[in-house]
Amino acid sequence: MIYTLTANPSIDYVLQLQAVTLGEVNRVQTDVKLPGGKGINVSRILKELNSDSVALGFVGGLTGEMFNQLLSQNQVQTAFTKVNGDTRINVKIKTDHEETEINGQGPTISDLEKADLMQKIAQIGPKDVVVMAGSTPPGLDQQFYLDIAQQVTEHGAEFIIDTTGQALLDTLPFHPLVIKPNHHELADLFATQFQSLDEIISAARRLLNKGAQHALVSMAGDGALLVTNDAAYKCNAPKDVVKNSVGAGDSMIAGFVGTYMKTNDPLASFHVGAACGSATAFSEDLATIDKIKTVYQQITVTQIQ
Ligand SMILES: Nc1ncnc2c1ncn2[C@@H]1O[C@H](COP(=O)(O)OP(=O)(O)OP(=O)(O)O)[C@@H](O)[C@H]1O
Numbered sequence: 001m002i003y004t005l006t007a008n009p010s011i012d013y014v015l016q017l018q019a020v021t022l023g024e025v026n027r028v029q030t031d032v033k034l035p036g037g038k039g040i041n042v043s044r045i046l047k048e049l050n051s052d053s054v055a056l057g058f059v060g061g062l063t064g065e066m067f068n069q070l071l072s073q074n075q076v077q078t079a080f081t082k083v084n085g086d087t088r089i090n091v092k093i094k095t096d097h098e099e100t101e102i103n104g105q106g107p108t109i110s111d112l113e114k115a116d117l118m119q120k121i122a123q124i125g126p127k128d129v130v131v132m133a134g135s136t137p138p139g140l141d142q143q144f145y146l147d148i149a150q151q152v153t154e155h156g157a158e159f160i161i162d163t164t165g166q167a168l169l170d171t172l173p174f175h176p177l178v179i180k181p182n183h184h185e186l187a188d189l190f191a192t193q194f195q196s197l198d199e200i201i202s203a204a205r206r207l208l209n210k211g212a213q214h215a216l217v218s219m220a221g222d223g224a225l226l227v228t229n230d231a232a233y234k235c236n237a238p239k240d241v242v243k244n245s246v247g248a249g250d251s252m253i254a255g256f257v258g259t260y261m262k263t264n265d266p267l268a269s270f271h272v273g274a275a276c277g278s279a280t281a282f283s284e285d286l287a288t289i290d291k292i293k294t295v296y297q298q299i300t301v302t303q304i305q
């Protein structure tokens, strides 16, 4: 089974406006509420791909009830830990030429609430994979993802981590199945700026040397790289009207893990992952299976090393 762990889920409140002027009253053209959070997005795309998953995470308060109601429309299986605080609301402001995101902090997680989640994690075993993604709410320390990586690995399960900085580096010795920094996050990890694809590939290999099994480096409208110890592959990003950048990276992870669990084939998984990422970029919400199938035909994977 694939488990997604969203420590800090959200209601994504997506506002479309012509323009925003700070310091003035701005009125929206349209608004929509979506069940959000990186792992939640992974579970939603997995559902489109006809792959089952169980979504884990902390959900609470009146906003938590609304979150559950919104997610129920996607028929994602859940085993959330109920918390006292309110699930956050993340505001996504879209104008014709840019997107601005204001993400809430999330509820403070108590030791008891964390223990409840850790009990669920303890049930995960061989043949399972856990996708851990997104920020952690107050109350969870730096060690949170590391503890889970250690525990699931000891139980014979695989894990995928989509986070940044030290929290990502700390989990590498436990051999994540795949990591997916975007090229900016990868550059930040080494306090550098990339001038070429070769430099990006070398940096990705440094993460493989520290323990990651595969590195997916996403590059938004420039496509993505799949880097393994002995090869590197690039895929194109098809051109179309970009409607949404929220969740493209999560969609890519979903496509990769959903396909990898069925095929064990990293290249096939990369191709589907890229299709899911671009398909979401070309959709108002996350991609549908029909959009993913169309975009898949427009993507070519090429070995470049
Ligand atoms: N403008 C775009 N046009 C075509 N494909 C895109 C575009 N943006 C993203 N994609 C596809 O989706 C993948 C993931 O996007 P991106 O690199 O933006 O991830 P990310 O930074 O993790 O995004 P986010 O955090 O917003 O989900 C890209 O590698 C690419 O394949």
Ligand SMILES: O=P(O)(O)OC[C@@]1(O)O[C@H](CO)[C@@H](O)[C@@H]1O
Pocket: 008, 010, 012, 035, 036, 037, 038, 041, 090, 101, 103, 133, 134, 135, 136, 246, 247, 248, 249, 250
């Ligand atoms: O604050 P975090 O946890 O880093 O990111 C949360 C978030 O921006 O990520 C998803 C898109 O990737 C959204 O659904 C959600 O609002």
